[in-house]
Amino acid sequence: MALKESAVTIHTTSGPATVYYSFSICSRDNSAKAKQFITVNVLLSSRKAAEGPIISSDSLPSAPYQLQSFGSSSDDSFASIDFFLRCCHASIHDSSGGPRGLKFILPSQHGYIARSDFLQQRLLDSNLVGELQTFCQPRQYVSALSTEHLAWIGMNQILAHAVGGLFAKQRPDKCATSILADLDMEMDNKLLFPWLLDRPIPRRVIGFFDNRDQASTEHMYRAAKALGIDMIVLKGGPDHWLDSVAYSSLxxxxxxxxxxxxxxxxxxxxxxxxxxxxxxxGLVSDLDGFSVPVAKAAAFLGLPCENLKALDICGDKYKQRMISGDPTKQVHRGDDAKAMVNGDLEYPMVVKPSDGVGSEGVSKVLNDAELDQAVGRAFDAQYDYISHPFAINVEEYCDGPELDVNFVLLDGKVLFAEVADDFPKAGDDTDGEATSASFKETAMVYPSGLSEEEINLVKSSLHQNMLDIGLRTGVYHVEARVGNSSKQYRRADDGLLDLMDLPANSSQPKEPNVVLMEVNPRLPGAMCLAAARSTYGIDYTALHLLLSVRDDERAKALSLPFASGPQHWSETVFILGDKGGTFTSEDVYSNLKKDRPELARYVSDSHTYYTKGQVVPPPTADFQPWIAWLLVFSRVSRKDLLEKAKQVHEAAEYTID
Incomplete structure (x- = not known):
């Protein structure tokens, strides 16, 4: 479509100002069925173009206006106009003097919005987008402009039909036109999924069994709002952060x-x-211990739920191991652990509560004396989520790479799965530098550095384990190791620890095998949720909600990752406490941003578990508290990611008195 030029006058605190803009419809290939949009490129400038007259003038509102922020408009019906005027205002105060790039997204077909914040979700951490906003409501019907309309379209029609707008970042090495062209390619990669559905989307109501703090569950309510799902909160006490009027819309x-x-x-x-x-x-929870009672209640109410027998197996790691076929022994209080494992299992072994959560009570033992001590300690210890476990698992230790694998299943079929490397922990004692026996996570890297063959083996093996357990529909967090892997953790000459091919002089006599550690019928942790959103464009929280009400069509649509695969490498850097006491500093990311802003720009998300004045428990033989986690990313390489993550870890500061 030919370039159109026009102008708009806006009122600022210093008086009226004219912004010149030119726009064109991008004539990109829309033949792919998954591509449901066209884009309009807009160039904004406070100076009139050198060549060509202004050929048209749109009657946009020119009421007094002052830029406040790039937040959401309070009146959604004027959101697109509000966004356009704010971008115009920003271009007036742009000191570079060159045009600024703005892009509007219009539907190329009629349909219903699958998720109202799909742009924010899919363009998260884009290095091309400065600000963005969606102009649509959850489940809203939107219509496409006909080819005839596109021939004479003006800014009024663009703003009336746009579902979102992007204000491109400026770069000193590229002009606005080139940046918009790069943004077109990025959108073709990230928006090739059915965010428009053919049929109306019914409103649904979900009861959420919520017994956690705001930082742990707010993302659940935000996702529900964007999906057009109403939430009823089942709370454990009289006070809940959602009781506040400020959050009443959630x-x-x-x-x-x-x-x-x-x-x-x-x-x-x-x-x-x-x-x-x-x-x-639907009725949902995101905590391990409540999965069975919530499912029982859902079944009684005739609501969708996972198989109760399968959930019972997920609550007992011994039953899981029996189904997977990996050798294990279950010890009850008073049993002679040494006698039970003698001749059947070989050292080193892992001791862990059969109904444990995370790394609580997990330790590695090398001999009979350590076995007795670990079993006794596990029975007597008080953990955050369990106390006095009913039984203890004793398993052979697998020294292969540990993995976090997250699955999205629908009727037993895999909608999405991703594998992350769970780096060695103190309990693994890989380098002889361990300071405790804790199996608390230290780092997780996405995507995995294993070979493609081993990644496929991991996915297929664990998928079969889940089917054998009886799991069929939901989001699942699975932990496993690869025995006889072609890779192992070693330090390179520069000191970086990473997965590397086995040394040339070593042999791999056996075929690799997957050892199941545990299957959790729940969402992964907050750090894993953040990593999946940033790396793959997948929001497990939204999928958890949709599958709980069997909204299969939207679950399938939102399970599609970026067309070109992960957009970058990312690592969750865990900051572990080395002593107990009173937390006396600001959150870890704020300190990093203040002291090392050049590193903080590579942090996509973070969370500090303690606020000033809270007490941090001391580390013990099998427990080490997390102080914080930070999600670091790199678009360069996995090696560059590991270097940045190491720098972030070394620069992360906090104080405990």
Whole structure:
């Protein structure tokens, strides 16, 4: 389409100002069925173009306007106009003097919005986008402009039909036109998924069994709002952060419930839901211990839920190992652990609670004496999520690479799966530098550095394990190791620890095998959620909600990652506490941003577990507290990522007194 030029006058604090703009419809290939959009490139400048007259003038509002921020407009019907005017205002105050690039996204077909913030989700961490905003509502119907309309389109029509806008970042080495061209290619990569659906999307209501703090669950409510799902909060006490008026748009009601984990909990959930008289379409939790009672309540209410027998197996690591076929022994209090494992298992061994969560109570033992000590300690210790476990697993230790594998299943079929490298922990004692026996995570890298063959083996083997357990539909967090892998963790000459091919003089006599550690029928941790969103464009939280109400069409649509694969390498850097005491500093990322801004720009997300004044528990033989995690990314290479992550880890500061 031919370039169109025009101008708009806006009022600023220093008086009226004219912004000149030219725009064109991008004539890119729309033949792919998954491509549901066209884009309009706009060049903004406070100076009139040197050649050609202004050929048209649009009657945009020119009421007094002052730029405040690039937040959402309070009136969604004027969101696109508001965004355009703010971009115009920014171009007036641009000291570079060159034009600024702006892009509007218009639907190329009619349909219903699958998720209203799809641009924010898919363009997260883009190095081309300065600011962006969507102009649509959850489940909204949008219509495409016809070819005839596109022939005479003006800015009014663009703003009326746009579903979102992007204000491109400036770069000293590229002009605005070139940056917009790069942005076109990035959108072709990241937006090739069905964010528009053919049929109306019904509104659904979900009861969320929420017993955690705001930092742990707010993302769940934000995702629900973007999906057009109403949330009822089942809370454990009288006070909940969602009780505040400031967050009232994220829920329709909060209901107090006795969350004591006993046999009567499912009945209390059913009675509480039924007594309110509010029909619900799904019931969910994101905590391991509550998965079975919540599923029992859902089954009683006739709501979608996972197989109860399968969930019971997921709560017992011994049953999981029996199904996977990996050797293990289960020890109960009073049993002679040495006698039970003698002749059947070989040292080193791993001792862990059968109903444990995360790395709580996990330790590696090298002889009979350590075995007895570890079993006794595991039975007597008090952990965050379990106390006095009913049984202890004793397993042979696999020294192969450890992995975090997240699956999205629908009726037993894999919609999405990704593999991350879970770097050696103190308990692995890879370099002889371990300071404790803790198996607390130290770093996770996405995507995995294993060979493609071993990654495929991991996915297929663990998928079969899950099917054998009886799992069919949901989001699952699985942990495993690869025995006889072609790679091992070693330090390079520059000191970086990473997966490397086995030395040339070593042999690999056996075929690689996958050793299941545990299957968790829940969302992965917050750091894994952040990594999946940033690296692959996948939001497990949204998929968890959609599958809980069997919104299969949207679950399939939102399970499609970027067309070209991961957009970068990323690493979750864990900061572990080395002593107990009172936390006396600001959060770790704020300190990094203040002291090392050149490193902070490579941090996509972060969380500090303690606030000033809180008490940090001391590390023990099998427990080490997390102080914080930071998600670091690199677009250069895996090696560059590891270098940046090491620098971030070394620069991360906090104080405990």
């Amino acid at each position: 829920r329709i009601e909060t209901i107090q419930l006795d969350m004591t984990l006993d046999e009567e909990l499912p009945l209390r959930i059913v009675e509480t839901i039924s007594s309110r008289g509010i029909p619900i379409d």
